[in-house]
Amino acid sequence: MSVRILSLHSYPVKSCAGISHEEAAVSQGGMPLDRQWVIVDHQGIFMTQRTCARMALIQPSLQHGTHGDLTLNAPGMPAIVIPWLVDTAHPPRVHVRIWAADTLGFDEGDAAAQWLETFLGVPCRLLRVHPEAQRIASPDHVDFWRERHQAWAPGFPARHQFGFADGFPFLICNQGSLDELNQQLAERSVAPVPMNRFRPSIVVEGLDGYEEDYLGGMQIGSLTFAFVKRCARCPIPNIDQATAISAPEPGITLARHRQFPEGVLFGVNAVVGGAGPGAILCVGDAVEPEYDL
Numbered sequence: 001m002s003v004r005i006l007s008l009h010s011y012p013v014k015s016c017a018g019i020s021h022e023e024a025a026v027s028q029g030g031m032p033l034d035r036q037w038v039i040v041d042h043q044g045i046f047m048t049q050r051t052c053a054r055m056a057l058i059q060p061s062l063q064h065g066t067h068g069d070l071t072l073n074a075p076g077m078p079a080i081v082i083p084w085l086v087d088t089a090h091p092p093r094v095h096v097r098i099w100a101a102d103t104l105g106f107d108e109g110d111a112a113a114q115w116l117e118t119f120l121g122v123p124c125r126l127l128r129v130h131p132e133a134q135r136i137a138s139p140d141h142v143d144f145w146r147e148r149h150q151a152w153a154p155g156f157p158a159r160h161q162f163g164f165a166d167g168f169p170f171l172i173c174n175q176g177s178l179d180e181l182n183q184q185l186a187e188r189s190v191a192p193v194p195m196n197r198f199r200p201s202i203v204v205e206g207l208d209g210y211e212e213d214y215l216g217g218m219q220i221g222s223l224t225f226a227f228v229k230r231c232a233r234c235p236i237p238n239i240d241q242a243t244a245i246s247a248p249e250p251g252i253t254l255a256r257h258r259q260f261p262e263g264v265l266f267g268v269n270a271v272v273g274g275a276g277p278g279a280i281l282c283v284g285d286a287v288e289p290e291y292d293l
Contacts, residue, residue, distance in 0.1 A: 003206035003287040005220070006175050010034040011199060012070060013126075014164045015048035016058040017241065018199065023282040026223065026275050029162040030169035031201050033062060037070065038096060038105060038164040039116060042123040046098055046164070049236050053244040054120055072115065080115045082108050082126070093130055098164055104130035105164075129163045136161055137168050137271050141228040149216055152290055153224050153273060160271040168269035171231060172212065173200035177266065180209030181250060184257060190249045197237040197250070198267055204287050210258075212268050216292040220285050224273040232263030 008021040010031035016039075024032050039047045039055070049055050059073045070082040085091070091106035105127030107113075112126040137160040146156050162169035173195060182192035195203055202225075204218070217226045238251045255264045 001206045003204055003218075003289055005202060005281060005283050005285045005287060006205040007195070007200075007203040007283060008281055009196075009199075009201055009203075012060040012062060013037040013039065013058065013072070014046065015039070015050075015052075015055045015236075016060055016072075017056060018196065019060065019062070021283075023280055026272065026279045026281050028157070028160050028169065028272060028275050030165065034169070034201065035162075035164040036129050037108070038098075038127050039120075039124050040094075040096065040105075040127060044094070044096070046096060047120075047124060049239055049244075050234055052120055052122070053239050053246055056239055056241045056244045058116075058119065072112075074119045077115065077119050080112065082112050085128075090132075091130065093132065094127055096127060096164070098135070099166065101135055101167075103135040103164070104133040106130050133163075134161065135163070138228070141168075141269075142226070142271060145216070145226045145228045148292075149226070149290075152216070153226065156224065156226060156273045157271075168228065168271060170201045170225065170270040170272060171199065171267050172202050172204065172218070172225065172227065172270050173198050173267040174207045174210070174212045175203055175205040176207045176209045176211065181254060181257075181266075184253050185250055188249075188253060190253065193237070193250050194241075196241045197239070198233070199236070200267060201270075202281070206287070207289065211289075213265075214291055215268075215289050217270070217290045219288040219290060220281060222274045223279060223281070225270045226273065227268040227270050229269040230260075230262060230265045231267040231269050233266050237266070 009018045011018045012033050014035045061071045063069045073079045094105045096105045108126040239246045
């Protein structure tokens with residue numbers, strides 16, 4: 001079976017529900033408007049499903065492509081539209097720390113904050129990436145990859161700016177790995193889980209289970225994806241994205257089979273080269289895997 005793109009996803013508001021795409025313009029910062037908004041608590045600390053599972057039930061949508069109003073929907077709530085602010089050259093800066101990385105956002109206003117507080121039950125604010133933000137994917141990981149893969153990807157860019165994602169602009173997952181995990185769950189009489197538990201950017205099919213462990217990256221048309229770090233999983237895959245209910249699985253089974261010194265691993269973090277104007281990915285695109293040295 002040839003390797004191809006099975007699905008494409010973006011997550012405009014960090015840790016809220018995703019949007020699926022049949023085709024998507026790709027930039028160095030990730031999928032369209034991926035993690036360009038973040039919810040912060042009353043102390044200014046970014047919020048995720050790790051501590052507030054109800055965030056999974058907030059469904060963003062974007063009007064007019066990549067530069068349109070953001071609409072939020074949630075059960076029992078009226079939809080709220082957050083207008084796309086065009087005069088944002090110098091909005092007031094709000095300092096945000098995403099794990100160990102400092103970056104900048106700007107506040108989307110009281111109406112959005114009140115809507116989120118009503119639904120989530122805690123004081124919080126909605127921030128969008130500030131135009132002056134300069135958050136860069138880990139130079140150590142990217143430089144190490146570039147040194148090892150000069151022959152395959154000469155001139156691969158060293159600097160990759162992105163938004164509020166945890167550490168890298170792309171997460172690549174393999175459907176074959178999920179199939180293997182679900183087979184292991186079935187052996188324990190546990191229901192299968194969908195891929196949305198793992199919040200991927202790109203899902204590929206045609207690889208064996210966990211074959212991505214042996215890849216240095218992949219080529220899709222003119223785009224070169226560098227697999228710079230395997231993804232250590234937090235408890236979010238235990239949260240049903242349709243109900244926000246958490247359970248022990250698939251975490252227990254995944255830990256039994258995928259425990260490594262770096263953590264419990266599923267999927268790979270990636271950065272991209274060749275993502276100039278007009279770069280587009282489509283479901284069904286052929287993928288050329290590049291095996292690691």
